[in-house]
Amino acid sequence: MKNLSLKKVLMMIALLATLVHAASTFAYPNATVLMDAAGTNANATDLGQVNCDASSTRLYAMIQDQSAPVSGLLLSLHIFSGIHMTTATDSVSGDINPSPIIWIDNGPGPYYISATKTAAGLRLFTVTFQCADSNNTLTGTSVIGIQGQ
Amino acid sequence: MKIFFLKQRLATLLFIGCVVYGSSCVAHSVGSLLDAAGTNASATDLYQITCYDDGGGNPDYLFMQIQDASTPAPGLIMSVQAYFDTTKIMTNNTDPVSGDANASTGAQLWGGRGIYYLSVSKTAAGARLYNVTIHCWSVSGGSHTGTDVNTLQLQ
Numbered sequence A: 001m002k003n004l005s006l007k008k009v010l011m012m013i014a015l016l017a018t019l020v021h022a023a024s025t026f027a028y029p030n031a032t033v034l035m036d037a038a039g040t041n042a043n044a045t046d047l048g049q050v051n052c053d054a055s056s057t058r059l060y061a062m063i064q065d066q067s068a069p070v071s072g073l074l075l076s077l078h079i080f081s082g083i084h085m086t087t088a089t090d091s092v093s094g095d096i097n098p099s100p101i102i103w104i105d106n107g108p109g110p111y112y113i114s115a116t117k118t119a120a121g122l123r124l125f126t127v128t129f130q131c132a133d134s135n136n137t138l139t140g141t142s143v144i145g146i147q148g149q
Numbered sequence B: 001m002k003i004f005f006l007k008q009r010l011a012t013l014l015f016i017g018c019v020v021y022g023s024s025c026v027a028h029s030v031g032s033l034l035d036a037a038g039t040n041a042s043a044t045d046l047y048q049i050t051c052y053d054d055g056g057g058n059p060d061y062l063f064m065q066i067q068d069a070s071t072p073a074p075g076l077i078m079s080v081q082a083y084f085d086t087t088k089i090m091t092n093n094t095d096p097v098s099g100d101a102n103a104s105t106g107a108q109l110w111g112g113r114g115i116y117y118l119s120v121s122k123t124a125a126g127a128r129l130y131n132v133t134i135h136c137w138s139v140s141g142g143s144h145t146g147t148d149v150n151t152l153q154l155q
Helices: A002-026 B002-021 B024-028
Strands: A030-035 A046-052 A058-065 A075-081 A084-090 A102-105 A111-117 A123-132 A141-147 B029-034 B045-052 B061-068 B078-084 B089-095 B107-109 B114-122 B128-138 B143-153
Touching (some): A046 A058, A075 A123, A075 B078, A111 B078, B061 B114
Antiparallel strands (some): A075 A111, B045 B114, B061 B107, B061 B128, B078 B089
16 A cells, blocks of 8 residues: 555656646747758858837847757857846756756847857757746747747 | 946047057957956846948958956956848957957858947946947959948947
8 A cells, every 4th residue: 555655656747747747848839950061161150039018128038959969069049128138158068958948028028039150060959938027927928030050 | 346447448448449559449449347246146248230332342241359357267268249130140259368368259240231239248247348340342343441430238
């Protein structure tokens, strides 16, 4: 009986872990992009515009480099809006951890998010982004792709 | 004390640049100490560059080149980005070796006349001393043309 209860508890924990992982993976708007497919363009830059609903205060974003590590080749994400800009870098490529989360406060925006890298080389990455209000309640978020290189 | 020393190095670097390049250094380069405390991996400097015809010809592109003057640190690399809002185009340029005599390869953003936003970023926390050379260039005029710089954000 005790073993059965333990099994139930373990199954519940596993289920919750799955749900939490799924939520963290899929709940927020995101885009997965292949950058510098030919592997020859160190200046390659991808650019998108994020629009937030009128009640929004800020935009959060992070980047995850899914490609295998290459020495000297790191991916960064920039958010800029108005006269402010910030940057986050995924310091370890190919692992399960994204960059730190960055944000800019500029109301409904628009916000521009761009991905850059430090050397030539193909990179597959995912950018996750989310608008929020002053209480960090999620608000409507939409994106328009502008430039893909 | 460390920050003071780094600022002295920056002043020396800019002075040498002025001596070497004459008056162009005043209007056509920007430099600063980014993340002086060495704790802000997100630190980003931001400038507004206006390209206009000052008699040198109608501007075709913005040229930029960054030099990281700090000693190398693992995983810490500096880049410069340029964005042109009118046509929403952007490019990036990286100095792959910090502290050597070589700047990054030059990059151009072909936006023509108007306002560009130029930003300087890095890949990790750590104080970085940098210099960015910028020129608005006219192909038809075959020369450097009007370039104004306005600082928007220093971190």
